[in-house]
Amino acid sequence: MGATDPGARVEAGALACDGLTIRFGDFTALADVTLSLAPNRIHAVCGQNGAGKTSFARACAGLIAPAAGRITIGGKTLAAGHVAAARAAGVELVHQSFALPPSFTIAEAMEFGLTGRMGALYTRGGLQKRWASHLQALGVEAKPSARIRDLPVETQQAVEIARALAGQARILILDEPTAVLAPGAAEALFARLRRLRDSGVTILIILHKIREVLAVADTVTVLRGGRLVEGPEEASGVTADRLARSIIGAAPAAIARQDEDLGALVGAALPHGTRQGHAAPAKMVAAVAGVSTRAGADGQSLAGVDLTVGAGEILGIAGVEGNGQRPLVEALAGLVPLAGGSVSLDGSDVTGLSLAERRRRGLRIIPFERNTEGLSLSSPLWENFAARELLGRSALSLIDPGALRREAEAAFKTWDVRFGSVDNPARSLSGGNAQKVILAREIDAEARLIVLAQPTRGLDLGATAFVWHAMREARGRGLGLILISSDLDELFDISDRVVVLQGGRVAGRFAPPYDLAAVGAAMVGGSH
Amino acid sequence: MRARLLTVGRAIAFVALALVLCGAIFEAAGFSAPDMFSAIIDGAFLSDGALVHDLRWACPLFVSATGVVIAFRCGYFNVGTQGQFYLGGIGAAVAVAALRGVPDVLVMVAAIILGIVFGALWAFWPGWLRIRSGTDEVITTLMGNFIAGLLLVWVTSGPLKDPSGSGQVTASRPVPIGVRISTDTGVSPIIIGLTVAVGVLVWVLVNRTAFGVLGGLAGRNPVMVTWQGARLSRLGLGAFMLSGGTAGLAGAMEVLGPDGRLVSGFSPAHGFTAVLIALVANLSVSGSVIVALFFGGLASASLYLPVIAGLPSAAIDMVNAAIALFITSRAWPTRLPWLRARR
Numbered sequence: 001m002g003a004t005d006p007g008a009r010v011e012a013g014a015l016a017c018d019g020l021t022i023r024f025g026d027f028t029a030l031a032d033v034t035l036s037l038a039p040n041r042i043h044a045v046c047g048q049n050g051a052g053k054t055s056f057a058r059a060c061a062g063l064i065a066p067a068a069g070r071i072t073i074g075g076k077t078l079a080a081g082h083v084a085a086a087r088a089a090g091v092e093l094v095h096q097s098f099a100l101p102p103s104f105t106i107a108e109a110m111e112f113g114l115t116g117r118m119g120a121l122y123t124r125g126g127l128q129k130r131w132a133s134h135l136q137a138l139g140v141e142a143k144p145s146a147r148i149r150d151l152p153v154e155t156q157q158a159v160e161i162a163r164a165l166a167g168q169a170r171i172l173i174l175d176e177p178t179a180v181l182a183p184g185a186a187e188a189l190f191a192r193l194r195r196l197r198d199s200g201v202t203i204l205i206i207l208h209k210i211r212e213v214l215a216v217a218d219t220v221t222v223l224r225g226g227r228l229v230e231g232p233e234e235a236s237g238v239t240a241d242r243l244a245r246s247i248i249g250a251a252p253a254a255i256a257r258q259d260e261d262l263g264a265l266v267g268a269a270l271p272h273g274t275r276q277g278h279a280a281p282a283k284m285v286a287a288v289a290g291v292s293t294r295a296g297a298d299g300q301s302l303a304g305v306d307l308t309v310g311a312g313e314i315l316g317i318a319g320v321e322g323n324g325q326r327p328l329v330e331a332l333a334g335l336v337p338l339a340g341g342s343v344s345l346d347g348s349d350v351t352g353l354s355l356a357e358r359r360r361r362g363l364r365i366i367p368f369e370r371n372t373e374g375l376s377l378s379s380p381l382w383e384n385f386a387a388r389e390l391l392g393r394s395a396l397s398l399i400d401p402g403a404l405r406r407e408a409e410a411a412f413k414t415w416d417v418r419f420g421s422v423d424n425p426a427r428s429l430s431g432g433n434a435q436k437v438i439l440a441r442e443i444d445a446e447a448r449l450i451v452l453a454q455p456t457r458g459l460d461l462g463a464t465a466f467v468w469h470a471m472r473e474a475r476g477r478g479l480g481l482i483l484i485s486s487d488l489d490e491l492f493d494i495s496d497r498v499v500v501l502q503g504g505r506v507a508g509r510f511a512p513p514y515d516l517a518a519v520g521a522a523m524v525g526g527s528h
Numbered sequence: 529m530r531a532r533l534l535t536v537g538r539a540i541a542f543v544a545l546a547l548v549l550c551g552a553i554f555e556a557a558g559f560s561a562p563d564m565f566s567a568i569i570d571g572a573f574l575s576d577g578a579l580v581h582d583l584r585w586a587c588p589l590f591v592s593a594t595g596v597v598i599a600f601r602c603g604y605f606n607v608g609t610q611g612q613f614y615l616g617g618i619g620a621a622v623a624v625a626a627l628r629g630v631p632d633v634l635v636m637v638a639a640i641i642l643g644i645v646f647g648a649l650w651a652f653w654p655g656w657l658r659i660r661s662g663t664d665e666v667i668t669t670l671m672g673n674f675i676a677g678l679l680l681v682w683v684t685s686g687p688l689k690d691p692s693g694s695g696q697v698t699a700s701r702p703v704p705i706g707v708r709i710s711t712d713t714g715v716s717p718i719i720i721g722l723t724v725a726v727g728v729l730v731w732v733l734v735n736r737t738a739f740g741v742l743g744g745l746a747g748r749n750p751v752m753v754t755w756q757g758a759r760l761s762r763l764g765l766g767a768f769m770l771s772g773g774t775a776g777l778a779g780a781m782e783v784l785g786p787d788g789r790l791v792s793g794f795s796p797a798h799g800f801t802a803v804l805i806a807l808v809a810n811l812s813v814s815g816s817v818i819v820a821l822f823f824g825g826l827a828s829a830s831l832y833l834p835v836i837a838g839l840p841s842a843a844i845d846m847v848n849a850a851i852a853l854f855i856t857s858r859a860w861p862t863r864l865p866w867l868r869a870r871r
Contacts, residue, residue: 397737
């Protein structure tokens with residue numbers, strides 16, 4: 001592998017894909033994407049979370065086999081789903097989270113990182129000498145003898161990039177490289193990428209901050225909901241405003257949607273809630289006052305968030321994912337210690353109370369992850385359904401499994417769940433039906449506040465409409481609802497008010513009619 | 529129901545496979561496999577008094593196995609049954625030694641209770657470590673077995689030593705006849721009664737209480753029950769201590785029953801076999817009844833083989849080990865899917 005000197009990358013290849021479709025089970029992550037990227041340029045691919053960006057990158061790097069379509073590198077079709085094939089074609093992916101072994105020195109990581117060279121004896125000095133010039137040429141300012149874990153994150157990233165370029169990489173794919181960087185470090189990264197481009201590398205960079213896209217990209221491609229919205233377009237001809245619009249998606253169709261249409265879609269299983277012009281609610285159901293949390297494992301935190309939800313009100317929480325949505329739900333649930341502030345339910349302070357106690361007072365949660373947090377997939381359906389009720393009893397209280405099975409059956413029928421038997425594991429249900437099981441469990445007569453975290457993600461249109469319908473019906477009964485969603489169409493359609501979270505803070509509060517541009521600006525954090 | 533029959537059938541098939549493997553090894557070692565098996569069956573079930581011997585071993589094994597069922601269902605791999613069993617024995621012996629001049633019945637009851645308490649406490653610290661800091665309970669409970677074994681050596685050669693002992697085996701003074709819950713046969717109304725009571729109580733706990741359902745959910749998906757508001761710490765500590773308590777009871781039963789005193793290193797394969805019973809029974813209490821009788825038979829056959837048939841008793845260890853091999857390779861991925869994620 002003598003290609004450590006950049007001159008060996010003689011011919012920079014373009015990357016193209018034709019009808020690229022990626023599916024995970026029923027979920028389509030990428031649908032029929034056709035595009036071609038010119039060589040020696042920096043191409044940005046942007047979109048919200050769940051838009052299909054990462055799937056696209058991983059397919060190009062051979063990590064995912066597409067369900068349909070093909071990828072060509074430099075005119076040659078790439079064997080689908082083989083990392084080795086992609087690597088041989090000169091494609092290297094720098095992951096969102098780094099893959100270098102923390103205990104290795106830089107030189108060791110360069111030599112053994114992912115190149116798969118095994119078995120030969122080596123000396124430390126030899127390794128360090130071998131890689132010193134390569135690192136220097138790429139402007140990595142760290143000793144080859146330094147350990148990966150001791151490096152600052154931007155240097156780790158630089159080493160990761162250098163590692164990717166150790167072979168014959170002609171196309172470098174970076175998956176949200178700025179997510180881990182401090183703002184200043186991002187500019188250094190961009191400078192590095194420009195130098196690479198000038199030396200003949202084609203760069204595909206995945207970003208979701210508009211500011212950064214405009215700062216670094218030569219062309220821009222936008223994905224939304226797994227589809228190609230536009231691009232690749234010359235970045236010089238794109239404004240921040242237009243980019244925000246195409247990333248977030250316009251919502252005019254959603255605003256026109258009526259309950260009657262939804263009723264037809266759902267089959268009118270439940271009485272309709274009524275949507276009036278929103279008046280200030282008579283009674284508060286929940287209040288979050290000045291709540292702050294420390295950064296969790298995912299780096300998210302809240303900083304002084306104030307929210308209120310009234311009876312018969314749906315409060316929408318908008319925001320680019322990872323801006324405090326999860327800590328907000330955890331703070332409401334009492335599953336994360338607060339660094340400050342208070343949470344109250346129905347006027348009484350519940351800040352110090354456990355989730356069990358909060359649930360007793362009417363808190364209900366439809367968590368982010370349906371299949372891990374919402375359901376136990378390998379447990380029978382009736383146990384999944386009974387869990388909430390059983391937690392309200394003392395542990396040693398006797399139960400009648402027959403009666404619990406019948407209760408679950410009856411509830412599932414009311415909620416139109418398609419299931420075989422309540423003894424079947426939850427795994428046997430489709431996504432929409434699984435969500436209905438959770439709704440059936442969480443929206444009961446004693447519920448007061450329902451927190452729904454991405455309740456329609458991955459659901460088809462019918463199931464989505466069902467969830468919306470259930471929310472409207474709950475609102476009609478005077479419950480308070482908090483809807484966290486990354487789908488602005490959904491939020492605008494159903495929310496009585498929308499609050500934007502950005503960087504763990506409330507970045508804007510909006511009432512209908514919603515101004516898409518203003519909400520979008522608040523979400524992306526002052527790109528306007 | 530069909531699913532249940534299927535799991536039973538599968539368990540039997542795996543046991544059969546294990547026996548075939550053993551047969552092959554017997555043959556390779558120069559024994560006749562059919563003779564070997566017929567001797568085992570003879571010793572386990574057919575010879576004079578075999579069924580009584582079965583029960584003598586099956587009762588404590590079943591009691592410990594129910595504890596394993598509780599812990600494993602809740603997702604905690606308490607494999608410290610042996611240690612908790614020893615502590616139960618020590619607890620009973622301590623009560624007997626301490627309560628001199630107290631009416632026999634009271635000593636008996638106190639010894640049983642102290643056995644349960646000691647067993648539960650020996651499960652408490654690994655449970656607490658697991659819940660507070662995520663320390664792997666497989667490691668701690670396993671290590672606990674060795675510590676308990678050494679503790680037993682110390683107790684029987686120190687504080688509770690029988691001064692008139694032979695010196696070959698260290699042991700406590702014999703338990704007074706009036707305090708014994710059975711003769712040396714190990715089968716008595718009290719032992720059968722205790723075993724049946726534990727079986728019924730644990731069956732109810734697992735199948736008919738909120739704890740049973742929630743524990744089962746937590747064992748398969750602790751995250752989900754957390755979002756439902758469950759306190760895993762309570763659920764988990766409860767499971768650990770109940771599990772240790774049953775093993776402790778089994779230890780007390782041995783000391784007050786067939787052994788009649790606390791012997792260093794008694795029933796060395798008890799904990800391992802109890803775990804095996806629970807796994808073969810697919811963590812079902814009712815299933816454990818049958819499986820415990822089967823393994824009780826094997827245990828009594830291991831005494832029968834060398835004496836009557838002149839065959840090595842290690843054959844039984846091999847049968848046990850082979851069954852363990854097949855059953856664990858079957859049970860872990862299906863019954864406990866989260867294991868792969870966690871480790």
